[in-house]
Amino acid sequence: MATQHSRAAARVMIAPSVILLLAWMLVPLLMTLYFSFLRYNLLMPGANPFVGFENYTYFLSDPAFQTAIVNTLLLVGGVLVITVVGGIAVATLLDQPMWGTGLVRIMVISPFFVMPTVSALVWKNMFMNPVNGLFAWIADVLGMAAFDFLTQAPLASIIGIVSWQWLPFATLILLTAMQSLDSEQLEAAEMDGASAWARFWHIKLPHLARAITVVVLIQTIFLLSIFAEILVTTNGGPGTASTNLTYLVYAESLLRFDVGTGSAGGVVAIILANIVAIFLMRMIGKNLDA
Amino acid sequence: MGRITLDKVQKSFGDVEVIPPLDLEIEDGEFVVFVGPSGCGKSTLLRLIAGLEDVTGGDITIDGTPATDLPPAKRRLAMVFQSYALYPHMSVRKNIAFPMKMAGIPQDEQARRIDNAARVLNLTDYLDRRPGQLSGGQRQRVAIGRAIVREPAAFLFDEPLSNLDAALRVGMRLEISELHKRLATTMIYVTHDQVEAMTMADKIVVLRAGHIEQVGSPLELYRTPRNLFVAGFIGSPRMNFIDGEDASSRGAHTIGVRPEHLAVSDSDGVWRGTVGVAEHLGSDTFFHVHFDGRDEPITVRATGEVALKHGDTVWLTPDEDRIHRFDQQGLRI
Ligand SMILES: Nc1ncnc2c1ncn2[C@@H]1O[C@H](COP(=O)(O)OP(=O)(O)OP(=O)(O)O)[C@@H](O)[C@H]1O
Ligand SMILES: [Mg+2]
Numbered sequence: 085m086a087t088q089h090s091r092a093a094a095r096v097m098i099a100p101s102v103i104l105l106l107a108w109m110l111v112p113l114l115m116t117l118y119f120s121f122l123r124y125n126l127l128m129p130g131a132n133p134f135v136g137f138e139n140y141t142y143f144l145s146d147p148a149f150q151t152a153i154v155n156t157l158l159l160v161g162g163v164l165v166i167t168v169v170g171g172i173a174v175a176t177l178l179d180q181p182m183w184g185t186g187l188v189r190i191m192v193i194s195p196f197f198v199m200p201t202v203s204a205l206v207w208k209n210m211f212m213n214p215v216n217g218l219f220a221w222i223a224d225v226l227g228m229a230a231f232d233f234l235t236q237a238p239l240a241s242i243i244g245i246v247s248w249q250w251l252p253f254a255t256l257i258l259l260t261a262m263q264s265l266d267s268e269q270l271e272a273a274e275m276d277g278a279s280a281w282a283r284f285w286h287i288k289l290p291h292l293a294r295a296i297t298v299v300v301l302i303q304t305i306f307l308l309s310i311f312a313e314i315l316v317t318t319n320g321g322p323g324t325a326s327t328n329l330t331y332l333v334y335a336e337s338l339l340r341f342d343v344g345t346g347s348a349g350g351v352v353a354i355i356l357a358n359i360v361a362i363f364l365m366r367m368i369g370k371n372l373d374a
Numbered sequence: 375m376g377r378i379t380l381d382k383v384q385k386s387f388g389d390v391e392v393i394p395p396l397d398l399e400i401e402d403g404e405f406v407v408f409v410g411p412s413g414c415g416k417s418t419l420l421r422l423i424a425g426l427e428d429v430t431g432g433d434i435t436i437d438g439t440p441a442t443d444l445p446p447a448k449r450r451l452a453m454v455f456q457s458y459a460l461y462p463h464m465s466v467r468k469n470i471a472f473p474m475k476m477a478g479i480p481q482d483e484q485a486r487r488i489d490n491a492a493r494v495l496n497l498t499d500y501l502d503r504r505p506g507q508l509s510g511g512q513r514q515r516v517a518i519g520r521a522i523v524r525e526p527a528a529f530l531f532d533e534p535l536s537n538l539d540a541a542l543r544v545g546m547r548l549e550i551s552e553l554h555k556r557l558a559t560t561m562i563y564v565t566h567d568q569v570e571a572m573t574m575a576d577k578i579v580v581l582r583a584g585h586i587e588q589v590g591s592p593l594e595l596y597r598t599p600r601n602l603f604v605a606g607f608i609g610s611p612r613m614n615f616i617d618g619e620d621a622s623s624r625g626a627h628t629i630g631v632r633p634e635h636l637a638v639s640d641s642d643g644v645w646r647g648t649v650g651v652a653e654h655l656g657s658d659t660f661f662h663v664h665f666d667g668r669d670e671p672i673t674v675r676a677t678g679e680v681a682l683k684h685g686d687t688v689w690l691t692p693d694e695d696r697i698h699r700f701d702q703q704g705l706r707i
Contacts, residue, residue, distance in 0.1 A: 272459035276473035
């Protein structure tokens, strides 16, 4: 874009898509914002008067709200730690030359192709069920009492299920990054006297920094809005023990038919997501610079 | 401190024998160059010495200690890779410090050696940059710096200059030679550029398909190549090979005459031909002279500017004392 003229032309050319995108995002956002200031309950038809910040005070002062924030952050943080650490470990294993690597790789990737509702149901009924589940059977064989995962450790169980779903994604990205490492660098480090651990720490891990950043950013976007897994396994309970922000918004607006409070919750969720995004970019965004 | 002995060293990848059993003696402080055509096993041989590749058979001894089973780090050798293999996320200083950090050398000693290396290699202004912010020649020097600070028994170079442009290559060639004079450490240098080999080496090892064809000083190889392969490989432009009548009259199957050992005349001489392409370099002129009944032209070097052009008839006279004679098997007579 060297000249004024071509710059103007470029603006005109990209304008339609920008306008479309803006409309696509802005209309729902503005409607949510608008609803969040109305008293709007589907069980009470009639006038929807403007009530200012009442919905927000209501949503924010709800004792479930604080639990939901904490649960959301625990869920995102827990899954990120498990998938990044686990992903590096699995990718390192898959990077070794061994027999049947192709098959193992496909098997490792496969959880990603199972839809969230299905995988959560499989975990709930086939693994974690305190009577019929595989874990209960193992506990039985070992002579221990069965552990009711979804009742006694609901959030941890959901973190486990979600981690299982996202581990393949992290592994895949980290594995490709690992394979793009110039083998001469590792050989040079070997000649420089670096042990296997030192080579991992000083050469491989820094090389993976950018891929790890990508994994963290992309996963955070999706993990902030985990919903299906909670709905099919615990319904946010017991109590609010496994309710995250998304689920709370759902509970407000659809279980209680309160569109106003639900919208306020949605706006709060957007703000929270942005705060998380700003923190993330501050912390690791510099890894993305070339 | 840097005497390396290879005793029947052999290497196969699967069923393919890349290096048949090979003996080689490298003296302390020597600058040894491995040359040979692409794929002849130069890099493999170097990597065997470095320990990056395991030998299939035979023994490697470094300074009298058996090194065949030692890991690379324990052999006290430093290697400079063709791709430089710098650590991209570390500054130049950290790159150079890395081997010392791994060896647990104290900080102040590290700093002293880094300063020293940076001064020798003109890197002082770049110590805090990342490799990505350096030119090719500077990266090359960082790689050499990283090798120097370890104070190794020998340096191994694998085609270190092949990524540089021609002018820089000449400059770095001199710098490496100078470094060798200053450090007096054994250096093993792999290249397929015979000019690099001739100008830098104390001893050249000519390889073909994993075999050592000849070992000797550059001038030995130039004056008395042991066979046709070495004769054709060393010297630029290539030696001219002539067989048939001219060879048998001199008691050989093939004779070889270097372009610089032919006299050119437009009136009389031994062989009569027509000038083909002429390459004028200013200091020298190379003529490709065509003969009846011969496919390949003969290359002739004439000093200075010579006024012969395409299609002219010329007479060539070889310097009889400098004709190389080879038998049926291609061995020197
Ligand atoms: N890991 C390997 N597995 C199988 N064959 C190999 C391996 N490494 C090298 N070779 C073979 O060994 C031979 C020698 O390779 P090498 O890299 O030593 O050649 P080179 O002389 O360094 O060539 P160049 O000048 O092109 O670098 C080649 O024929 C190559 O195909
Ligand atoms: Mg090579």
